[in-house]
Amino acid sequence: MSKTYLIVTEQRDGKLRRVSLEALRAALDCAEAGDEIHAALLGEGLDGLAAELAGYPLAQVHAIEGEELRHYNPEAYIGALAPLLEALRPAGLFLGHTALGRDLAPALAARLSAGQISDVTAIERDGGERDGGERDGGERDDGERDDGERHGGQIVFVRPLYAGKAIERKVFTAFPQVVTVRANNLPAAEPRRDGGTAIVAKRAAAPVADLRTVVREVVRRTAGKIDLTEARIVIAGGRGVKSAEGFRPLEELAGLLGGAVGASRGACDAGYCDYGLQIGQTGKVVTPEIYIACGISGAIQHLAGMSGSRVIVAINKDPEAPIFSIADFGIVGDLFEVVPLLTQAFRQALA
Amino acid sequence: MNIAVLLKQTFDTEEKIVLRDGKASEDGVKFIVNPYDEYAIEEAIRLKEAHGGQVTALSLGPARVAEALRTALAMGADEAIWIDDAGIPQDESAAAEAIAAALGQQSFDLVLGGNFSVDTGGAQVAVRVAAALGLPHVTSITKLTVDGGTASVERDAEGDLERIDVTLPALFTAQQGLNEPRYPSLPGIMKAKKKPFKSLTAQDLGFTDGRTAEAARTVRISLSLPPGRQAGQMLHGTPQEQATALVGLLRNGVRTI
Ligand SMILES: Cc1cc2nc3c(=O)[nH]c(=O)nc-3n(C[C@H](O)[C@H](O)[C@H](O)COP(=O)(O)OP(=O)(O)OC[C@H]3O[C@@H](n4cnc5c(N)ncnc54)[C@H](O)[C@@H]3O)c2cc1C
Numbered sequence: 001m002s003k004t005y006l007i008v009t010e011q012r013d014g015k016l017r018r019v020s021l022e023a024l025r026a027a028l029d030c031a032e033a034g035d036e037i038h039a040a041l042l043g044e045g046l047d048g049l050a051a052e053l054a055g056y057p058l059a060q061v062h063a064i065e066g067e068e069l070r071h072y073n074p075e076a077y078i079g080a081l082a083p084l085l086e087a088l089r090p091a092g093l094f095l096g097h098t099a100l101g102r103d104l105a106p107a108l109a110a111r112l113s114a115g116q117i118s119d120v121t122a123i124e125r126d127g128g129e130r131d132g133g134e135r136d137g138g139e140r141d142d143g144e145r146d147d148g149e150r151h152g153g154q155i156v157f158v159r160p161l162y163a164g165k166a167i168e169r170k171v172f173t174a175f176p177q178v179v180t181v182r183a184n185n186l187p188a189a190e191p192r193r194d195g196g197t198a199i200v201a202k203r204a205a206a207p208v209a210d211l212r213t214v215v216r217e218v219v220r221r222t223a224g225k226i227d228l229t230e231a232r233i234v235i236a237g238g239r240g241v242k243s244a245e246g247f248r249p250l251e252e253l254a255g256l257l258g259g260a261v262g263a264s265r266g267a268c269d270a271g272y273c274d275y276g277l278q279i280g281q282t283g284k285v286v287t288p289e290i291y292i293a294c295g296i297s298g299a300i301q302h303l304a305g306m307s308g309s310r311v312i313v314a315i316n317k318d319p320e321a322p323i324f325s326i327a328d329f330g331i332v333g334d335l336f337e338v339v340p341l342l343t344q345a346f347r348q349a350l351a
Numbered sequence: 352m353n354i355a356v357l358l359k360q361t362f363d364t365e366e367k368i369v370l371r372d373g374k375a376s377e378d379g380v381k382f383i384v385n386p387y388d389e390y391a392i393e394e395a396i397r398l399k400e401a402h403g404g405q406v407t408a409l410s411l412g413p414a415r416v417a418e419a420l421r422t423a424l425a426m427g428a429d430e431a432i433w434i435d436d437a438g439i440p441q442d443e444s445a446a447a448e449a450i451a452a453a454l455g456q457q458s459f460d461l462v463l464g465g466n467f468s469v470d471t472g473g474a475q476v477a478v479r480v481a482a483a484l485g486l487p488h489v490t491s492i493t494k495l496t497v498d499g500g501t502a503s504v505e506r507d508a509e510g511d512l513e514r515i516d517v518t519l520p521a522l523f524t525a526q527q528g529l530n531e532p533r534y535p536s537l538p539g540i541m542k543a544k545k546k547p548f549k550s551l552t553a554q555d556l557g558f559t560d561g562r563t564a565e566a567a568r569t570v571r572i573s574l575s576l577p578p579g580r581q582a583g584q585m586l587h588g589t590p591q592e593q594a595t596a597l598v599g600l601l602r603n604g605v606r607t608i
Contacts, residue, residue, distance in 0.1 A: 071513065075487055097474075099508040102467070103490045106443070106475040110482030115444055115568025118473040156572065162470055165368040166375060169573045177568075212487040212518040216503075219512040229509065275493075275528050276510030281364055281469055282386055282527050284509070290601060301364050307580060311604060313597065328583035329600060331593045341594035349598050 002034035003091035003175075008081070008108075009041050009053065010100055013223065016049055018230050019096035019181065021188035024056060026181050027094045028189060029123045030155050038062060038088060039198075042069045042080055042205070050200045055191045058198040066205025071215040072100050074107055079208035085112065090176060097180035098229070109178040116178035117170050121185040121287075121308070122158035124169070163281045163304030183229045184287040185308075221276060226260040228277065233259030234288045236279055236306070239266035240295015240316065240335055247273060249339040250294055256346055262286060262306075264296045280305035292342075294335040298323025315339065352404035352497070354395040355454055356428065357464035357477055358388040360412055360419040364469060373574055384419045387465025390525035393532040394495055395463050396427040402497060404460075405429045409453060411446055412436050417548070424543035425535030431548045438553030440567030445558075447479030448566060452556040454484060461502070462522040466491050481522035489515050493528040 005027045009020035020039075027037045036059040041050055043065065050063040062084055068076035085108070093108055095101035097119045109116040154171045157179065161168045228234065235254040237247050247261060254261045262284070263277040279286055281304035291309035296302060298314070298321055306312070307326055314327035315335050324330045331338055362368075363381040370376065384392070395406045408423035410416040411434040420431035432453055439449050454462065462484070464477035474490075481488035493512075494505035497519070506513040507526045517523075535543070558566065584600075586593040 072508070073515075074489070099491065102474040103478065103488075106478035107482050107488070109444070109475065110447070110479040113444075115442065116473070116475055117569055118475060159472075160577070161472065161574065162362060162366075162368050162375065163364070163472070164577060166370070167575050167577050168571055169575075170569050170571050172569055174568045212521070213489065214516045215513055216516055217514040218508075219514075221512060222510040227509065274510065276507065278527070304364075311601065312580075312583075313601070324585070325582045326580040329597055330583065330585045331590075331597065332585065333590050333593065337590050338594060341590055342597060345594045345598040349602060 002036065003031070004088050005031060005035065005037045005092045005094065006084070006088060006090040007037065007039040008093060008095045008101075008104065009039050010096055010098060011041070011043060011049055012227065014049070016052060017096060017098070017227075018188055019098060019183040021056070022183065022186040023094040023096055023179075023181050024058070024189035025186045026120065026123055026179055027092065028057065029125070029186075030092060036060075038090070040064060040081060040084060042066075042077060044070050050202070051197075054197040054200050056189055056198070057192050060199045060201055063200060063202045064205050065202065066207075068208065068211065069205055071218050072103070073211070073213055073215050074103055075211050075213045076205070076208055077104055078107055078111065080205035081108065082111075083206060092175070092177040092179065095178075095180050097182045101180045105178050105180045112176050112178070114176040114178045115172050115174060116180070117157040117159065117172070118180045119159050120157045120179055120181045121160060123186070124156040124158060125154075160308070163301075164307055165304075182285065182287065184232075221274065226258065228260045228262055228279070229284050229286055231260035231286065232289045233257045233292075234262045234279070234286050234290070234306070234309070235259055235292045235294065236262035236264065236296060237267050237272070237294050238264035238296030239270055239272075241267060241272055244272045246336070249336065249343070253292070253339055253343045253346070256343055256350070259288070259290075264299075264302050266296070293323050293327070294339055296323055297321050298326065352398060352402045352461065353407070353457070353459045354398060354404060354461045354463065355407045355409060355459045356388070356391050356395045356423065357450060357462065357480065358392060358408055358410050358419055358423060359385045359465070359468045360410065360416045361385045361468055361470040368576065370574060370576060375574065382415060382418065384422055385465050385468045385470075387467065387469070387525055387527070389532040390527065390529040391463035391465055392423045392426055392428060393530045394525060395461070396533075397530065398461070398495070398497060399427070407432060407457070407459075409434070409450065411439065411450060420548070421543050422535055424546045425539040426533055427539065428546075430546055432551060433548070434551045434556065435553065438558055439556075441571070442567035442569050443473050443475035443479060444568050445566035447476045447483060449553070449556045449558065450476065451480045451483035453551055454480065458520075460520050461497070462486065462520070464522065464524045466524045466526045477522060477524045484522070486520055486522045487517050488522040488524075489517060490524040491526040492523045493526050495523060495529065
């Protein structure tokens with residue numbers, strides 16, 4: 001029997017988040033011929049975004065408008081999605097593993113009595129690799145392998161465990177299924193090539209009686225900035241930057257390359273920057289194409305947040321700094337000298 | 352004010368993962384209270400100190416989690432509930448069901464948990480517990496003020512800050528920045544030994560053999576180690592030469608620049 005999947009998409013600064021298209025990719029990977037993928041879009045003034053989404057391989061785009069949906073509010077979002085879930089009875093929900101997805105997905109999963117697999121970085125089918133490229137180590141014991149065979153032909157979700165120190169493969173044992181995907185790991189879905197568009201269904205959010213949660217204010221500290229978790233290039237500073245001022249050269253390089261600035265906890269704790277920039281086990285997890293660590297020693301908790309980056313560059317005064325043991329390219333030197341030289345070299349190369 | 356704190360015991364964040372029989376070996380591993388849950392415990396104790404009331408720490412896991420619960424008691428929690436995980440499937444939906452069943456036996460004004468656990472990192476259980484108990488929830492909070500029947504919180508949304516008011520009872524999960532957790536004091540450790548410590552089994556919470564199987568909606572089929580990252584290339588020359596070389600290497604190796 002054909003199934004329906006639903007992507008709960010997200011926007012930022014009025015733009016569709018890339019991670020939502022990666023969630024769509026996950027749904028496409030799970031879908032079989034005859035299955036339908038729908039997308040939900042929540043907020044205010046959604047016409048433009050809905051039209052954009054309609055250009056992707058979707059059966060329908062559900063644009064749900066409501067004043068209460070301007071900012072993310074779990075109760076209002078769940079209330080707005082409830083009639084849609086009732087109507088579609090989706091076999092699966094897909095969301096980004098973002099601030100919103102981490103909050104909303106388990107609430108929806110609980111409502112649907114669904115299992116959830118969080119923070120997915122790759123999807124495999126029939127035991128074959130689909131995305132990502134983890135080694136299938138000889139670590140599995142025989143019991144586990146038997147189990148794997150029993151689930152052969154199923155869709156296997158790959159996710160990091162112990163802050164990336166291990167890789168887990170999981171399957172669902174029942175429908176419905178809820179999946180959240182880590183940004184920057186699955187390829188984003190591509191717009192349809194045939195020029196066709198999905199049906200856009202507009203609806204007004206049904207008012208939720210007695211909201212117990214009221215969002216009073218949202219302070220946009222990241223407005224206009226590139227989202228750290230989705231950035232393709234991250235320039236991160238550690239305690240080695242020595243002051244808030246010390247982030248300037250990093251910001252300049254990030255600006256030139258269209259990247260985002262991140263930080264170690266050491267830099268955050270020292271008050272050089274906001275905790276919103278922290279990368280690591282208790283901070284954000286980033287998986288950019290290029291990660292440049294400046295004045296960061298490379299503590300295990302920091303590595304937990306960035307070791308999945310495609311290319312890692314380390315700039316550190318101390319040749320013994322542990323960060324060099326995982327860096328693809330290392331420069332031993334003073335970041336205040338090296339970073340501006342790098343900016344200059346990039347500027348020339350890009351001119 | 353009656354406050355429940357959900358806490359999980361996790362591997363120390365410094366631990367190396369060694370696989371044995373398809374699992375992460377626990378031999379010689381140091382366990383800690385999940386760092387995010389420490390903020391939750393601290394916040395609960397501060398609320399109790401300010402408003403009076405009672406703090407109940409709850410943990411699901413094997414017998415060793417008693418140690419984590421004793422840490423919470425030594426920090427200032429009043430009582431502990433240990434749910435023995437034997438017979439409870441290792442799945443977030445089942446864990447939440449068990450915890451909600453245990454909490455449902457009492458009434459709480461506030462339930463606090465951590466943003467996620469640093470081992471399995473699912474970020475599901477606390478929110479699922481809120482849903483099961485019919486409570487509103489706010490995740491990833493960095494500030495909490497209670498005034499009568501309302502809590503005002505600040506939430507960290509990937510760097511943006513949201514100010515939210517919630518009618519109690521409600522559930523919140525703690526993000527770094529909420530507070531600075533205290534260390535258990537020696538008198539605290541002594542007192543902890545005399546505080547009530549309740550144990551619950553799967554049967555107590557309604558997990559019978561028949562229900563156990565259906566309670567898990569996901570299952571792990573394997574655990575492996577990630578490919579090790581090899582140490583790469585150290586650049587040489589003057590800083591200028593190194594900068595130029597790096598730009599060349601990055602532009603050739605990575606299309607995005
Ligand atoms: C439970 C727990 C969770 C944690 N979570 C995180 C987390 O999420 N993220 C995180 O980052 N950390 C985390 N930590 C902290 C972590 O253990 C380290 O303390 C932290 O990462 C160190 O930050 P740092 O590398 O910036 O500072 P330091 O370790 O002090 O390193 C500074 C580095 O800068 C170099 N340096 C100094 N001056 C210069 C210069 N002019 N030019 C070039 N190099 C220079 C030095 O050689 C040194 O290597 C956590 C710790 C615990 C216990």
